[in-house]
Amino acid sequence: MHASLHDRRQRLLAQLGDAIAVLSTAPEVIRNADAHYPYRADSHFLYLTGFAEPEAVLVLDGKTGRSLLFCRDKNPDSEIWDGFRYGPAAAREAFGFDEAYSIGELDQRLPALLGDRAALYWNVGRNAAWDARVGSWLEGARQQARFGVAAPAQYGDVLALVDEMRLIKDAREIAVLQQAGRISAEGHVRAMQTCRPGMAEYEIEAELLYHFVRHGARQPAYESIVAGGANACTLHYAANNARLNDGELLLVDAGCEFMGYAGDITRTFPVNGRFSAAQRDVYEVVLAAQLAAIARVQPGARLDEAADAALAVLVRGMLDLKLLRGTVDGVIESGEYRRFYMHGIGHFIGLDVHDVGVRKNGGQWRAFEPGMCTTIEPGLYIRPDETVPQAFHNIGIRIEDNVLVTASGHQVYTDDVPKSIDDIEALMQQH
Numbered sequence: 001m002h003a004s005l006h007d008r009r010q011r012l013l014a015q016l017g018d019a020i021a022v023l024s025t026a027p028e029v030i031r032n033a034d035a036h037y038p039y040r041a042d043s044h045f046l047y048l049t050g051f052a053e054p055e056a057v058l059v060l061d062g063k064t065g066r067s068l069l070f071c072r073d074k075n076p077d078s079e080i081w082d083g084f085r086y087g088p089a090a091a092r093e094a095f096g097f098d099e100a101y102s103i104g105e106l107d108q109r110l111p112a113l114l115g116d117r118a119a120l121y122w123n124v125g126r127n128a129a130w131d132a133r134v135g136s137w138l139e140g141a142r143q144q145a146r147f148g149v150a151a152p153a154q155y156g157d158v159l160a161l162v163d164e165m166r167l168i169k170d171a172r173e174i175a176v177l178q179q180a181g182r183i184s185a186e187g188h189v190r191a192m193q194t195c196r197p198g199m200a201e202y203e204i205e206a207e208l209l210y211h212f213v214r215h216g217a218r219q220p221a222y223e224s225i226v227a228g229g230a231n232a233c234t235l236h237y238a239a240n241n242a243r244l245n246d247g248e249l250l251l252v253d254a255g256c257e258f259m260g261y262a263g264d265i266t267r268t269f270p271v272n273g274r275f276s277a278a279q280r281d282v283y284e285v286v287l288a289a290q291l292a293a294i295a296r297v298q299p300g301a302r303l304d305e306a307a308d309a310a311l312a313v314l315v316r317g318m319l320d321l322k323l324l325r326g327t328v329d330g331v332i333e334s335g336e337y338r339r340f341y342m343h344g345i346g347h348f349i350g351l352d353v354h355d356v357g358v359r360k361n362g363g364q365w366r367a368f369e370p371g372m373c374t375t376i377e378p379g380l381y382i383r384p385d386e387t388v389p390q391a392f393h394n395i396g397i398r399i400e401d402n403v404l405v406t407a408s409g410h411q412v413y414t415d416d417v418p419k420s421i422d423d424i425e426a427l428m429q430q431h
Helices: 003-016 043-049 076-082 087-095 103-113 128-142 158-167 171-194 201-214 229-233 277-295 303-320 328-334 421-430
Strands: 019-024 030-032 057-061 066-071 099-102 119-122 154-157 225-228 249-254 256-258 265-270 373-376 379-382 395-398 401-405 410-412
Touching: 003 019, 003 043, 003 057, 003 158, 019 043, 019 158, 043 057, 043 158, 057 103, 066 087, 066 103, 087 099, 099 103, 103 128, 119 128, 119 158, 154 158, 171 201, 171 249, 171 256, 171 265, 171 401, 171 421, 201 225, 201 249, 225 229, 229 249, 229 379, 229 395, 249 395, 265 277, 265 395, 265 421, 277 303, 277 373, 277 379, 277 395, 277 401, 277 421, 303 328, 303 373, 303 379
Parallel strands: 019 119, 066 099, 119 154
Antiparallel strands: 019 057, 057 066, 225 249, 249 265, 373 401, 379 395, 401 410
C-alpha cells in the first residue's frame, strides 16, 4: 500500500466526525450473452482504497477512526477461470485496512455498525438498488432502538466530500498523470507520422491504441475521436470509419488511461502533411486562443478568466476571417460565436477524464489552486453555410493539452506532441 491511500482515508475520517460512510465500487456489466465489459473500479472507491476488484465496499467509521473493507472471498476454483483474488485477509494487509470481511457479511454487519452514529454518508441517489439496500440497513439499525441504540438521523453524500479531496492532486497522482500524458502524447506523434491520404480513420485509431497498450496503458481513457474532414465538425464523432482524403484535416482527440489516470489530448493536422492557406488561417486562430488561455492558468486566477481569454481571441479571429460581422464585444454578448465554438475551454482531469470538482462556489467562479489539473481545448467548427466563405467549409480544429497548476504558474505536461504549424509539417514530412 502506498501511504497516500491511508492518508486519504484519514482525511475523510476526520471530516466525518461522529458519522459513518459507506462507498461501493462499480458493478461488473454484461456486454452481451455471458461476456462482460472490461472491468473498471469506481473512481472514488479507487482513490480511497487502491482496490480494483469488483464486489467491494468500503466502510469508514468516523467515531472509531476505523476503515473496513468488504470484498470477495478467496476462491481457488473461481481463480482458475478469472484470475487472482485477494480475499479479505490479504486485502487488509496489502491495502492497510483496519478490518476486512467477506462481502457476504455486509448486510449482516452494517446495521450494527450504524448504531449510535449521528449521520450516514453514502453515494446518495446514484443507484436506486443501492439506495434501497442502504435503507434496509437503516431500518435494521432503527430496530435496535429498544436496546437503547440510536440509528443515524442525518444523511449526506459521501461523493461530495471525496470530490473536493480529488480536485487537488498529490505528488504521486501528478507523477502518474504526467506519465499518462507522455504516453498519450507519444501516441499522437505516432498518428502524425503514420497518417497518409487514403487511410481509414480506424487505422490511425489502431496506431494510437497500439502505442497505449505497448506502454502499459491497457485502455483508452475514453472512446477515441479520429475525425477526418467534415467529421471534425461533430464534437464527439466516434464512428472512425471514413477514408482520409488528400487536402483535408484530421482531428484526433485521444488519450490513454494509465494506472487509473487519464490523458486527454487533441491535435488537428493535414492528412497530406501540408496546411492549405485557409486551414492555416483557422488553425492560427485556435492556437492563439489556446496559448492565451494557458497563460491565465496560475494560482489565484479564476477558471472563467482562461475561458474569456480564449473566447476573445476566437471571436476576433471569426471577425477577421469574415465568418461573423460586428464587434468582439457585440458577438460575445449576443452569443453568435456559438455557431462555430459551442463548448467550454476545458475540464478537470484525473481518475476520470472529465474529473470531479465544482467549478463555482456560491455562484462565483473557482480560482485555480496548485495541484489542480485541467484541459485547455478551444476549437472552431465551420459547417457549410451560405454566409461562410467556401474555403472554410468543413474545417474543424481543436487543440487540447493537459495543464498542471503549480505553485508559481503552470506546467503543460502534454507538450511533447507538436502543435505549431511549422513543427507539425516538419514532423509529417520526415515520414
